[in-house]
Amino acid sequence: MILTNIEFSEFIKDFETTLKQLFREKGDINQLSLERGLPPSIMTEIMSKTPLAVAIPEQYGGRGSIVKECLGLLAAASYESLSLSLIFGINIALFLEPVSKYANEGVKKDIFDRFLKNQNMGGLMITEPDYGSDALNMKTINREVENGYQIKGTKHWQGLTGAADYWLITSRKENSNGELGRDIDFFICDVSQPKQQVVVEEYFDNLGLYMIPYGRNILDLEVPREYKLEPETTGIKMMLDVLHRSRMQFPGMGMGFIKRMLDEAINHCSNRIVGTGNLLSMDQVQFQISRIQSAFTICSAMCARSSEISGIEHNLAAEGLEANSMKAVVTDLMQESSQMLLQLSGANGYKITHIGGRGVMDSRPFQIFEGSNEMLYAQIAEMVTRQMKKQKLSNLFDFLKDFKRTSDACLYFENDLNFNIDNNIPQRKLVDLGKIISRIICAGYVIDLANKGFRADLADNCITSVRQEVSALVCSFKFSNTVNIIEDYTGNSSWMEFV
Secondary structure: OOOOOOOHHHHHHHHHHHHHHHHHHHOOHHHHOOOOOOOHHHHHHHHOOOHHHHHOOHHHOOOOOOHHHHHHHHHHHHHHOHHHHHHHHHHHHHHHHHHHHHOOHHHHHHHHHHHHHOOOOEEEEOOEOOEOOOHHHOOOEEEEEOOEEEEEEEEEOOOOOOOOOEEEEEEEEEOOOOOEOOOOEEEEEEOOOOOOOOEEEEEOOOOOOOOOOOEEEEEEEEEEHHHEOOOOOOHHHHHHHHHHHHHOOHHHHHHHHHHHHHHHHHHHHHHOEEOOEEHHHOHHHHHHHHHHHHHHHHHHHHHHHHHHHOOOOOOOOOOHHHHHHHHHHHHHHHHHHHHHHHHHOHHHHHOOOOHHHHHHHHHHHHHOOOOOHHHHHHHHHHHHHHHHHHOOOOEHHHHHOOOOOOOOHHHHHHHHHOOEOOOOOOHHHHHHHHHHHHHHHHHHHHHHHHHOOOOHHHHHHHHHHHHHHHHHHHHHHHOOOOOOOOOOOOOOOOHHHHO
């Protein structure tokens, strides 16, 4: 039974204590992270705390789908295990929240009851073998039948493959002439029901995130009519709303992970003696850890911003600029922070059982799934340059100083940003430009959080760190580089012929 009147501080403290006991006292997270899946006894004990109640509406026995609580849960989990946090992130952002917002009222109670009482889990199927990020061209079909909808197709790289009890499945309507409609439909699949079993054709040997099964899924299902989600306008806008909300929850997964990298780095460098002092006394070490601390500050500010704007009461279909910025920047920071910790830890960091080494492997796919960061950065740049063209502006600073999300932050970067942008920008330069803009947006989040009372010294250090990064990115953007690959490079290219 869920007691919704329990203060969140008490709820999350109990959850954190449970994770610490399971991963550090009863078990060893360093060894558990090497196993495929999580031992059922440990997962049962974790789920006994009903963590997913944070994403279930109050009228169904949950805590109310409050973004602050969802992000707090993800952060608590990722401090101990990034894989566990992603499991919760998949359930929250890619199943429970879409069901809460778009599912038929008649099916919600049974689904939420099973999550609260039976420790059920759910995931989302979008990606197909031949259409990775090109979701609009997916080939999974749906057609109306007597009792509902038939769904046929192949999906792959779904987190919780073979382990989820429910799936949200995307597909396109097959018209009478055999062609596929342009819109996207979402259906709930309950694998415990007849005609709704998902066949796992293959499990993938994923390089990191060992706790989470991934694979290829064959679909030949029949789901009831009421299992179709009901978009507010179109299915494509519903998909954008779902994906943008998910991207805005990445800072929750990043928060605990980056804090753990920071705590481990400070602890190691404080206790590691080299010569007459510890590592922490070295200037280069100070610089490296300051980068992790800057990541901690940016991620904190992202969480605060996400808590304000990404609740299910908001439609985020048009909020790609902020959603893409949050996802791309925080995942870059996660990877950088783990790389820093690995480097600072010396040879021990290169062990897969070391939290830094494991962190490098586990955080790397975050830069790829739900849109590769290069693609998202290019989209960010395209969104901004389109607005600049509409306003007939070519100077980046002139645009950003009057743009709501960057008006305050860009003042710190005026000298770097005062340049004109051409109409035709190569894709490689769009990526650089997207990185610049996204970091200005995130600096704005830090300024907003500092104005609310967040530690000024952390915020000031962070802004300085971002200024250095933006300066380097601007140099990269301005540098003329049109180098293309030489495909037939083997002729006259063996060094041995010239010695």
